[in-house]
Amino acid sequence: MIRRAKIAGTGAYAPERKLTNANLERIIDTTDEWIMSRCGIKERRIVGEGESTSTLAHIAAERALEMADMPPSKVQAIIVGTITPDTMFPSTACYLQKSLGCGYAASFDLLAACSGFVYGCGIAKSWIESGQYDCILVIGAETLTTITDYQDRNTCILFGDGAGAAVIVPSDDDSGFLSMNMHAELDVTMMLLPAGGSRMPASHKTVADRKHYMSLKGREIFKFAVIRANKMLQHEIETNDIAMDDVKYIIPHQVNMRILQAAADRFNMNVEKFYVNLDRRGNTSAASIPMALDEAVRAGKIVKGDLLILVAFGGGKTWASSVLRF
Numbered sequence: 001m002i003r004r005a006k007i008a009g010t011g012a013y014a015p016e017r018k019l020t021n022a023n024l025e026r027i028i029d030t031t032d033e034w035i036m037s038r039c040g041i042k043e044r045r046i047v048g049e050g051e052s053t054s055t056l057a058h059i060a061a062e063r064a065l066e067m068a069d070m071p072p073s074k075v076q077a078i079i080v081g082t083i084t085p086d087t088m089f090p091s092t093a094c095y096l097q098k099s100l101g102c103g104y105a106a107s108f109d110l111l112a113a114c115s116g117f118v119y120g121c122g123i124a125k126s127w128i129e130s131g132q133y134d135c136i137l138v139i140g141a142e143t144l145t146t147i148t149d150y151q152d153r154n155t156c157i158l159f160g161d162g163a164g165a166a167v168i169v170p171s172d173d174d175s176g177f178l179s180m181n182m183h184a185e186l187d188v189t190m191m192l193l194p195a196g197g198s199r200m201p202a203s204h205k206t207v208a209d210r211k212h213y214m215s216l217k218g219r220e221i222f223k224f225a226v227i228r229a230n231k232m233l234q235h236e237i238e239t240n241d242i243a244m245d246d247v248k249y250i251i252p253h254q255v256n257m258r259i260l261q262a263a264a265d266r267f268n269m270n271v272e273k274f275y276v277n278l279d280r281r282g283n284t285s286a287a288s289i290p291m292a293l294d295e296a297v298r299a300g301k302i303v304k305g306d307l308l309i310l311v312a313f314g315g316g317k318t319w320a321s322s323v324l325r326f
Helices: 021-025 032-039 053-068 092-100 113-130 204-208 218-239 257-266 285-298
Strands: 005-013 017-020 043-046 077-081 106-110 136-143 161-170 176-187 249-252 307-314 316-325
Touching: 005 053, 005 113, 005 176, 005 285, 017 021, 021 032, 032 257, 043 161, 053 092, 053 136, 053 161, 053 285, 077 092, 077 113, 092 106, 092 136, 106 113, 113 136, 113 161, 113 176, 113 285, 113 307, 113 316, 136 285, 161 285, 176 218, 218 257, 218 307, 218 316, 249 285, 285 307
Parallel strands: 077 106, 077 136, 249 307
Antiparallel strands: 005 161, 017 043, 136 161, 176 316, 307 316
């Protein structure tokens, strides 16, 4: 019998502070109507004093472990998908290992932008199926507002902070990950964080030139996301020999409502098939899928046995998808 990996518990956390469209109207030249028509976001959460990526991840992880009825001491590996780590090193996962009390669990960060959580689940799936580990904590956590340029009205409306977590263990029934696909293609023209790495070390000039904030091209991202989302959905449906009617929800990266609507239109399905919390959370990169998943689970909209498709796409470029029986 093939050993399969499943999600035993989910958790999420969003900071208390809200950044509404009304708030943004006082900061930059924009309106609530313009923002809603452009991306469908009404508000997003932002970190407060004393909060960091690891503190958000800690709360999400605790909630996931509680749902899974799993003590931290049983966690054997921690994978954190993030592009906004507490520090370059130690990893955010190591900070989390310490704060949760996970002993000597293997801990590392994974940088795949908005695809980070699904990439992390792919690694966990392989480790569980091979028998390497029996309990893995996968987290997507971001504090994107710390690298958002609030002088750029086209991008600052998009991003929020938050964390989502999943406890992955061996399955004892037909639940679990049925497939996993992960891909990448280098493209630095679409979206990147220019400075701070070895290609462009931090300097007075990089700070003055605002090179430590995200740079992205919305039109290129829109085309890429729509095309890739539909190709991934088609691939998962065909390779798993399932029909879209069999799927309870598609849990997508929460990037832009226009992108999700376009993807739904191309697949001839109602956009309500996508589970969306974008309007209240904004784009939280690697955190968006696990946060949406946890919200749906806790609201009773996803129950044991439901068939889900996870679809992610991010800067890099990266993209990933998975079919999951919850």
